[in-house]
Amino acid sequence: MTYQFDFSSLLAYWPEFLQGAWLTLQLSAVSTVAGFIVGTLCAIGRSDGPPWVKFLVGSYVEIIRNTPLLVQVFIVYFGIATLGVRVSANTAAVVALVVNVGAYTCEIVRAGLESVHKSQLEAADCLGLSKPQIYWHVVIRPAIERVYPALTSQYVLLMLASSITSQISAEELTAVANRIQSDTFRSFETYIVVGIIYLALSFVVRIALWLFGLAVFVRKRKLGTAL
Amino acid sequence: MSAVVKLSNVHKSFGTNKVLDGVSFEVGRGEVAAVIGQSGSGKSTALRCINALETIDGGTIDVCGHAVHDAKLDRRSLRRDVGIVFQSYNLFPHLTAEQNIMLAPTCVKNKSKAEARDLAHDVLRRVGLAEKADHFPEQLSGGQQQRVAIARSLAMQPKLMLFDEVTSALDPQLTGEVLKVMEDLARGGMTMILVTHEMAFARKVASQVVYMHKGKVWETGPGAMLDKPNTAELADFVGSGL
Ligand SMILES: Nc1ncnc2c1ncn2[C@@H]1O[C@H](COP(=O)(O)OP(=O)(O)OP(=O)(O)O)[C@@H](O)[C@H]1O
Numbered sequence: 486m487t488y489q490f491d492f493s494s495l496l497a498y499w500p501e502f503l504q505g506a507w508l509t510l511q512l513s514a515v516s517t518v519a520g521f522i523v524g525t526l527c528a529i530g531r532s533d534g535p536p537w538v539k540f541l542v543g544s545y546v547e548i549i550r551n552t553p554l555l556v557q558v559f560i561v562y563f564g565i566a567t568l569g570v571r572v573s574a575n576t577a578a579v580v581a582l583v584v585n586v587g588a589y590t591c592e593i594v595r596a597g598l599e600s601v602h603k604s605q606l607e608a609a610d611c612l613g614l615s616k617p618q619i620y621w622h623v624v625i626r627p628a629i630e631r632v633y634p635a636l637t638s639q640y641v642l643l644m645l646a647s648s649i650t651s652q653i654s655a656e657e658l659t660a661v662a663n664r665i666q667s668d669t670f671r672s673f674e675t676y677i678v679v680g681i682i683y684l685a686l687s688f689v690v691r692i693a694l695w696l697f698g699l700a701v702f703v704r705k706r707k708l709g710t711a712l
Numbered sequence: 713m714s715a716v717v718k719l720s721n722v723h724k725s726f727g728t729n730k731v732l733d734g735v736s737f738e739v740g741r742g743e744v745a746a747v748i749g750q751s752g753s754g755k756s757t758a759l760r761c762i763n764a765l766e767t768i769d770g771g772t773i774d775v776c777g778h779a780v781h782d783a784k785l786d787r788r789s790l791r792r793d794v795g796i797v798f799q800s801y802n803l804f805p806h807l808t809a810e811q812n813i814m815l816a817p818t819c820v821k822n823k824s825k826a827e828a829r830d831l832a833h834d835v836l837r838r839v840g841l842a843e844k845a846d847h848f849p850e851q852l853s854g855g856q857q858q859r860v861a862i863a864r865s866l867a868m869q870p871k872l873m874l875f876d877e878v879t880s881a882l883d884p885q886l887t888g889e890v891l892k893v894m895e896d897l898a899r900g901g902m903t904m905i906l907v908t909h910e911m912a913f914a915r916k917v918a919s920q921v922v923y924m925h926k927g928k929v930w931e932t933g934p935g936a937m938l939d940k941p942n943t944a945e946l947a948d949f950v951g952s953g954l
């Protein structure tokens with residue numbers, strides 16, 4: 486039995502595919518930035534905070550890393566609704582993705598923070614820098630430089646995982662695909678197209694993060710170290 | 713002559729390990745004190761106590777008018793007067809030589825970027841590395857990294873410089889270039905305390921040699937004391953070729 490591919494019936498839908506891809510990128514970009522901030526703050530709290538902060542952040546991280554993203558998305562979505570706050574599916578999706586990627590970012594950044602040698606802190610202390618100055622100049626910046634490749638992978642993964650938010654009908658790429666395939670009955674073709682679009686998006690995200698890294702981490706640019 | 717550094721009967725233990733057992737010595741303005749002694753005799757600990765990196769259990773330490781032993785010590789104001797250089801350089805790897813040097817003047821002394829850059833070039837010239845300003849630590853040899861570390865301390869215009877075996881990780885040629893920088897500093901009138909295994913250098917540059925043994929100042933005197941030690945222990949130490 487041979488399957489007759491028919492991509493032609495999808496042609497009419499390209500604006501919607503594009504729209505979905507664009508929303509996927511937007512969701513991912515916002516979640517990446519917010520997730521990075523949340524994750525970094527959590528990492529600082531978990532490595533240097535008072536015990537109760539360590540406990541709180543630790544619990545958050547372990548809960549998120551040991552439950553499925555889909556369940557987290559539902560909990561956030563219905564949780565927000567239960568609080569009586571009306572938000573769009575897209576907003577709920579972003580919140581869920583931030584909560585999720587924040588936990589992973591926390592662990593990646595924490596590994597970076599802990600890789601900064603104690604002697605570096607001592608040297609900065611001896612130069613008279615204050616605690617916050619030491620933290621910013623001598624700990625956080627080199628730590629993030631060091632774990633940047635791991636962060637990049639995590640944020641590409643986030644973009645791909647945002648597909649799950651189609652389950653709460655956030656209008657991103659996978660949700661668009663679901664709709665198109667039920668309109669056209671061309672499921673196989675639709676998901677092939679969507680797969681290719683995701684591949685292209687991954688490529689775009691990687692390039693963007695790579696360029697960002699080059700701009701920010703001067704040393705890596707100068708020394709030609711791989712990012 | 714007013715003492716820049718004065719240790720009186722300093723005691724310090726790590727747990728049950730008594731590391732400093734009544735250490736006293738003083739260093740006057742413009743003096744260079746070389747602290748020598750076997751491994752584990754407490755030299756680094758003494759230096760770290762002077763800079764309040766360790767708290768002491770007893771005795772007093774006065775440094776440039778700061779009572780270091782006092783619990784109410786303002787550590788950051790002590791830091792403004794004292795520079796320290798470590799065996800392992802401890803340069804910040806993500807910053808260039810120039811940026812390593814500019815960091816403290818901009819953060820601590822609120823100097824503008826331009827002022828700090830001028831200052832960085834000035835101190836880099838003093839250690840003979842003006843042309844390496846844009847290099848990252850990993851692009852420099854050990855000797856060059858150590859000279860940048862010295863320059864970084866100098867940029868804060870300290871009244872006292874502490875050196876803890878700053879050449880121990882270097883091969884003889886690189887050792888020479890670092891020692892030369894230190895010798896120039898000494899000639900320029902900088903008050904310095906250096907822990908060193910370079911006996912020839914101590915003999916030549918130090919105005920005072922402090923021999924530590926088992927947590928005590930065993931013997932102290934001018935550089936010439938190394939040629940005719942009073943104690944058997946120092947004779948042994950010098951004779952062992954360390
Ligand atoms: N932070 C610390 N905690 C516990 N013990 C320590 C600490 N620092 C030093 N010691 C101990 O104190 C003793 C003296 O150490 P110190 O580093 O002052 O010796 P040193 O004279 O500088 O030796 P070296 O020539 O090997 O550098 C050693 O027995 C060492 O194990």
Ligand SMILES: [Mg+2]
Pocket residue numbers: 755756757876877
């Ligand atoms: Mg030592």
